[in-house]
Amino acid sequence: MGDVLAIILKRLALGVVTLLVISVLIFSAVEMLPGDVAEAVLGQSATPENVAAMREKLGLDQPAPVRYLSWLSGAVTGDFGVSLTSDERVAEKIGPRLVSTLFLATYAAVIAVPLAIVLGVLVALLRNTVFDRVANVLTLTSISSPEFFLGYILILYLAVKAPLFPAIASLSKDMSLPELLHRTFLPALTMVLVVTAHMMRMTRAAIINLLASPYIEMARLKGAPAWKVIVRHALPNAWAPIINVVALNLAYLITGVVLVEVVFVYPGIGQLLVDAVSKRDFPVVQAVCLIFAATFILLNLAADIGAILTNPRLRHPK
């Protein structure tokens, strides 16, 4: 077990390093502004005094490495500084929205993951039949459509033509859970459609890869029933790729969430990011980007560790 721990620690260390590099990148991206933040925010009409005052307020008189360290130490404790446009603390702006986004992502994931794995295994069993072809075309279409296309189609059919669900996901604090689930159903469904298609295809590929291996053929030849071949022989070896697929697609949810939130006017951090980008509110942009990137990296990390734990072969790299 000792060597497993060592490999996992190594992978964790690599993840932390990646995260640090990303934080440097996100921080220094703003440094690449022509001029500096103060000039960019105040724009053409800035007087030298204004710019100087702004610089002092943002602490721009200090060298960049010092500012990076104080930004990073703040970010670790959840303090991302002050928004440039509204004088609010960035953390206060992000906090409630982050919860909504996480809620939406969890909602989608809870539906999509079991559905996708079951459908993926099913399609792998029925491979090269008409159903497989139809599923192939449908999933490909779903992946290839931009999220806003799927979202608006759902709005048109499930909110306008047949008013089953609200088209705009307005939330308030004192909503009961069923009410909340009903209101956020359409955005969640949009993400479920995209992510399920991805996961189904990848699960199918993973299982089919396995089914081609000699020991499965052996199991079949000795007369084991088809379901037993899958459940007893194929599935234990398929866990590693399936865990990988799930984690990768949860990471994919993060990117998808931005567009979906804008379509449904959902009060999450994706919407906040888009607003901040168009208003050039850099502290907010940096904070949200860091959160997204960190989640993305963590999920990839989880995928790798899950794969290492379920597949003994990965513990002995060549």
Add this chain to the structure above:
Amino acid sequence: MNYFVIGYYALLIGASCLAAFYGRRSIFMLLFSLTLVSFVVGIVGGESALWTITLCAGALALSAGTAYAFREFLVNISGRETAKALKTAPLTAAFGMFVIFTYAVMGIFAPVIAPHGEAEVISSAFAPPDDTMLLGADQLGRDMFSRIIYGARNTVGLALCATLLAFFMGAFAGLLAATKGGNLDQVMGRIADVIMSIPSLIFALLLLSIFGTNLIVLVIIVAIIYSPRVFRLTRAVAGNIVVMDYIEAARLRGEGDLYLIRKEILPNSTAPLIAEFGLEFCFVFLLIAGLSFLGLGIQPPTADWGSMVRENATLISFGEITPLIPAGAIALLTVAVNFVVDWMLWRSAGLKE
């Protein structure tokens, strides 16, 4: 119960019985499960749902027919070797090629096809369709149909530029890394890792907030974000070729790196690279469409599919499908490219199972 519903079920059940009689098992299963699905959908959605299914089936049959005819057309006009390969192409791939061809024609001849200019205001806002405007007017009174045609030129053109740039940067870096090896390889590999560990849309938004939104910046940013994918693939493919004996022989002959890349490695790695180009185009196209939809991509008054969806989205709450047409155009092209890429991958890698 009216004649349509009775005819609908009679046709489906009759056709599945025929398929069963002639031993076409898969066709029978497809038709009969469609019948079962129709029962459920018909009870829930009523007659209109059945109409929708009929229309979908009709559209499917029409596109299959078009794909078949287009494949025959391509087989007839192309040379012997290509014709042989094309004959084995599945209908989906032929359909993909047909769609790509149509878009290309639309993009290249946009000013000829479109009845009005892309920024020309010709009527009142959201005017309904009439004789001169096929799809009605948009939020400023410009002709939707003309803007969709021009969008084929602007959106697809921009995505193509970005893909080409990403592809050349990535492929060149990958080939260089594979031939030179050593520290250069390591450094480029790590840079690619870092870029790939940030979600692409988020990275694009970060960079756009800093450099502002203009077309050249957009193309460069998108190209930088997607070049690591090409880099990795090229490096992996070229890495397998570099260890071959004929490369060793060429090195001993005293050929330079550029010669090796151009004459020895590239010709042997074209098949996976072309497939990757198609996939890369889909990613870039969807990213640019997404950015435009968010109002951060191609700026008005240039006609662009992503921003057209956003600008006309209010029409959806009145049950109009017009705003969905540009979004559907994006989806259709991506699906088409994916179909063709699927076929190419299948051909080159022999993904038979």
